[in-house]
Amino acid sequence: MASPPSVLPPRPAGTAAPAQTERYTSALSAVTTLFFLWGFITCLNDILIPYLKAIFQLSYTQANLINLCFFGAYFLVSIPAGKLVQRVGYKRGMLIGFAIAALGAYLFYPAAEQRVYGLFLGALFVLASGITILQVAANPYVAILGPPKSASARLTLTQAFNSLGVTLAPIAGSALILSHLPDEASSVVANQIDVKAVQIPYLAIGSLLLIISFMLSRINLPVIKHEVIETKGIIDKTRAWHHRHLVLGVVGIFAYVGAEVAIGSHLVNYFALPDVMGLSAKEAGERVTFYGGAAMVGRFAGAYLLNKFSPSKLLAFNAVGAVILVLISINSTGELAMWSLLAVGLMNSIMWPVIFPLALAGLGRHTEEGSGLLCTAVVGGALMPMLFGFVADQSGLRMALLLPVVCYVYIMWYGLRGSRRVEAA
Template identity: 40%
Template sequence: MAAPVIAAPAPVASGDSPDNGRYRSALTLLASLFFMWGFITVINNTLLPHLRSVFDLSYTQTTLIESVWFIAYFVASIPSAKLIERIGYQRSLVVGLVIMAAGALGMIVAARIPSYGVTLFALFVIASGITLLQVAANPYVAVVGKPETASSRLNLVQAFNSLGATLAPLFGGYLILGRSTSGTAAAGAAALTPAQRLADAQSVQLPYLIVAVVLVVLAVVIARSPLPAMGAATKRNAKAERANHSLWSHRNLIFGIPAIFIYLIAEIGVGNLFINFISQPEIGSTTHEQASHYLFLLWGGMMVGRFVGSYLMQRIPAEHVLAAASIGACVVMLIATFATGHVAMWALISVGLFHSIMFPTIFTLGIRGLGPLTEEGSGLLIMAIAGGALVIVQGKLADMYGLQNSFLLTAACELYVLFYAVWGCRVSAEVAAQEAV
C-alpha cells in the first residue's frame, strides 16, 4: 500500500549539509522504514485467512481486523504530530519502531492464548506505531540530501515501500500459512480440530518474533545514528493571508477527500479477501499457502504500475492516466465478480496494475492550486486514509451475498475514482482565474 505524503519542512541548507556519505547512510535508514511498514502492513493479507480459520470467523469478523488497523491511522495521527513536536523527529522514529515491536510481541501473546480480542489490540498497537513513522519519516526524506533531488528521494523510498509489500506475501505464506494445517489444507477441507486450531494459532509466534527483533535492532541503529538536523521548518502562511482563501472553493480537494477514502476501501478489500477468493474451488482451488504466491503478483503489479505510471505522466496529463486506470480497474473487477476459474483469478490479480497510481495521483490532483492552504488540504487528504477501515462493509456483503459478489463494491469504488478523474479533479473556475492573474 502507498505511504501518505505530507508537507515537508524546508531542506537543510547546502552549507549546513552533511557530506554525501552521511546522506546515503541516512537515506538507507529511511528507506528501511518505508520497507518495514509496507512489509508489515501486507503481512495482514496472509494473516487474515489464517485467523479466519483459527478463530472460525465470518467475513465480517475477518475484515474487522483490518478495520481496526486503519482506525489506528485516524486515532493516532494527531497524537503522533504532538509527540513529534515535543520530542523531535529522530526520537519519534525510535518510539514508533518500539511501539511496533511491542505490538508484534503482543501478537505472540495472542497466539499463545489464543485470543481474537488480544489479536485486534496487538494489531492496533502495530498500526499506531506505523502511523507515527509515517508522520515522522516523510519530512526526513525531504532534508536528507540536495534540495533539487528531493522528489527523486521521495520516489525512491516509496519504491522500497512497494518492495516490502511485494515480499510480505512470500514471508507470510511460508512462515504462517505454510506451517499451519489450515494454510496447507485443500479447499473445502473439513473443519479443524481444537488441537489443530491451537497449533495453527501458535504458528504466528516465530514470524512476529522475527519482526519484533528486526524492529528493535532498527530502533537501536536509528537512535545511535547521526541523522542530519531537521533545521527550521517552513513557516505557515500568515493567518491574514490564509483568511483570504477558503478550502471550500477548491472543488478538486472537496471531491478528492472522498476519492482517497473510497479508493482505500477498494485497495484494502482486494488485498484482504484475495487469498480466500483465490483458494475457492470454483476459482483457483488452491491452498491458502499457494494463494499467497499469487498475492505476491498482485502487490508486484502495483510496484511495476507505479514506474509505468510515472513514465506515462511525463507525457500524458495525470487525470487522463487516472481515468484510464479507473476504467481498467472497474472492468477487471466485473470480470472477477462474474467469471469463474483462472479468468476470474487473473482478473483480480491484474487490478494491482490499475490501483498502483491511484493514491499518489488523487493526492497530487487534490492539492493542486491550494496555494497557502496546501498544508491544511494535505492533512485532510491524509486523514482520508481511514477509509480503509470500511473494508468491514465488504466483509458484511460477503457474508450476506457471497464473497465473489462482494467485489461489486470494489467496482463501484472505481467508478467514483473515474468521476473524480473526469470532473471532480478540475480546479474551480474562480481559483483558475486567480492563478492566471
C-alpha cells in the same frame, strides 16, 4: 518542530532549503526502508485473515475485524500524530512510531500464548498506531524533500519499495503461517491448529523495527521548515481543511485504501472458490504475491512515467483500468478470473503516491495537518472490508467486488476534476 541549524533565506512554502539538496539522496534512502516494512506488515494481514478465520471459526464479517482494528487506528491516531509531528519534527516522529509499532509486534507473542482473538486485535491496533505515526511523518517528508514538480514521482519510487514488502509478505506468510493450516480447515477441530506460528514472524518484525529505528537515529536528516504566509500585514489563518482539493483527496485515499484492502484481504478465499481456482489456503496465499508484485512493477514504472505525463491523468487512466479488470474477474471463471483480479495491483500502483501529493499541493505550513487528515482516511481499509465482508456473507464474493468498482470510479473523477486546486477561502 525544531528550527533549522542556521538562518535560511526565504523560499516557497513546502520546499526545502537549497543548501540541503546534497542530503536529499541519503535522506530518501533512509526513509525508503520504512516503506518496505509498512508494505510487509500490512500485507501480512491478508495472511492473518484466513489463518485466524480458520482457528476461531469466524465468518467473513468477524474475520474483517482484523482490518477494522488495524486500519481503524489510522482514523483515531492520524490527527494526533499530525500534531505530534508538527511539534517534535519528522525524524523524532518517525522514531516514536517505530517504538510503538515494535511494541505492537511483540504483543503478538502473549496473544498467541493465550489463544484469544481479542488480544490479537489489540496487538494489531498498537502495531497500526505506530505505523500511522510513521505514515504521517514520512509521506509528507518525501513529498516536500525536493522540487514540488517531482513529488509524485519521488513518492512513487519510495512506494515501489513498499510494494516490494507487499510482494514478499505473502511468500513468507504462506511458508511460516498458512502452511500450518490443513487443506480442509473446516473439518478440523479449531484448537488443533498451531496458533503459535505467528509468534516468531512478529517477534522478528518487532526486532527489525527497533534495529532500523536505531539506525535512523544515527542519520542526520535535513530539517524542513514551512513559511508562515503573510499578505498585506495579514497572517494567513486558513486551516488545512479549507483547501477543497485536500478534502476531496481525503475521500480519494479512503476509496483507494478501502478498495485495495478489500480485494487483497479476500484473495485467498476468492481463489479457493471452486469456480475460480479451487486452491488450498497455502497455494492461494502464494498467488497473492502477484498482487503486490504487480503494484511494485507499476510503481517503478510510474516513477519514470510521472516525470513524463500528468500525474492526475495517469491516476484517472489507472482507475479506469482497475474498473475494467475487476468487472472481467466478476464475469469470468478459472485463471482469467484469478489473473484479472491480481492485475488490479498494477492499477493500484500509483494511486496513493499520486493522490497524496496532489492533495498536499500548496498547503505549506498546513502540510503536517493535511497529512494527518489524509492518513485518517486510511480508515477506508477498516470500513470497506467490513462492508465487503457483509456483502460477501449475504451475496457471495463476486457481488462484493462491485464495491471496489465504485471506489475506483471516484478516484477516476478525482484525477480528472477533484484534484484541481482552488484557493482556500
